Amino acid sequence: MIKTVVSEDLPVHERLLIYKNVVGAKGKDGKRICIVTGIHGDELEGQYVCYELLRRLNEQTNELHGQVEVYPAINPLGVDSVTRGIPTFDLDMNRIFPGSPNGHMVENVAHQVVEDLKGADLVIDIHSSNIYLYEVPQARISNIYADKLYPMAEKLNLDFIWIHEAATVLEATIAHSLNSANTPTIVVEMGIGMKITREYGDRLVDGILNLLTDMGVWTGNKPTEVTQPIDSRTGDVSFINASRSGVIISALPHGTRVKKGDTICQLVNTLDGTVQEEVKSPVDGLLFTVRSYPIVYEGSLIARIFRDKE
């Protein structure tokens, strides 16, 4: 059943509308699982996940023993205008939660979204990096909620679970706002902005159905095996940032197991036809983030590599 979560008037003859699709029913002691995406309007991998999850749930409605709610576009103005942020508003939408009824309309919208999601047994917030970087399917969890969330994230058929330090600035994300209100929320990052990577979408849908099975919410078809993710606490993450501005020609795809010294990309000068630098891996490990967008400034992130502890 399609429900309107938010309806706010825009200046001229239009409303800002956020919809959700509610499938199944919660029942007396039943569970409620929410899938949200599109907070960043240029991250579209979640669109496929919403479609494919609903398609599979609709095929076996009798096997669903709880309530699944799908919110495909938390930032509808951004999604529909190829805009990462919210048109007319300055701040990243994922830096204004839990919102407020007294600021800009967008802060009010954030407040209504949080109120709507509160109380769910699980929220999965799907992101797809940004337009510059490719990511392997991974969950991001703040260390303060790791004990609670890791056992669930582990079932999602992901390659990597990154437990990161808590930072004050991240307190304004939807995940933190909900987790601190006792609504377990897992952030998934995968693929890249402005694209749909079908393989990753299928993997996450498999993972969600696997987790729903585990939670007793789903008895329909589920994958026969799921990937056991790498736990970031078993090693460390190296960041490679561009040492100078230029153009990169990538050599290795994300997800590659690299050896120390392998060339990840070349930083070239297209005015004089020279290679400025061979960007090499400083460690052996999993290349879980890699830059796709070719133009870099000094400092632009080129890759992140996970290295196991010896």
Place this chain on the structure above:
Amino acid sequence: MKQTNIFTMKSPFRDDFAIPGYYFGNGEKTVAIVGSMRGDEIQQLFVASQVVKNLTRLEEAGMISKDHGILVIPSANHYSINIHKRFWAMDNTDINRMFPGYDQGETTQRVAAAIFEAVRGYEYGIQLASYYLSGNFVPHVRVMDTGYQDTDDAKAFGLPYVYVYEPKPFDTCVLNYNWQVFETKAFSVYSGSTDTIEKEMAKMTWLSILRFLDSKGIIKHPCHGGYQPYIFNKSSLHTIVSKQAGLFYVQCKVGQQVRQGDILAKILDPYTGETKTLIESPVNGTIFFAHVRPLIHQHSQMFQILEF
């Protein structure tokens, strides 16, 4: 005056990027002033440039104290100014959400790190700020309530108001907050508009900075004492939020005193021209902030009234 670059970087194809700093006095770390950090902060750039001009004249006339030093960074982001973007040209990140910065990190973290390296350790820090909502403020000094703030010093600007402001989570990454954490007495000065030059308000702002420097004995710049400022916090501000959307027709000015029931604005139906809402002041006070765009969303902040 001595000019040096506090950050330089090559771009893939644009002209080289550099952030110049203008030093006055003897090199002591007394006051650091940062102007525009976003590409639309033109009023802030204008004010900072006028401060540089005034300090240059004062230095030539021997009016800067031998015991003190002043650093002015008029702009940290001309790459965005020149192409009419508010945030960093490549990735849309905000330099003023990257402090204290990280010199091995992303580009804007490196820019922030270089600025912070240049401005840390000063006794006083002044930032020419703009707000995340589009609108105009009465010129005022804002001091973050971090537990390290000094509101007495904020009075020395002689601007009409000092707002003691409680930081939100995202404020922990702004310059002002980090200055205070590293024991610089930090002030944000709001000078009316952002992407347009308003000469009167700009002049009031640069004169207030010179007044501050004079009152601390850093320069000699005889001037009148300015205002005896009213110091307040959020509890004195009354926010008026729109119940409807439409054309926003303002009938008042920032700084104006209003009485309860005075009409501040109308929200008009954009097609029929009929008045949908009359916005009245709910209290007696001064209009401290006003939304300036001709359109208003539903449930958005239109005015902040500082209650008497």
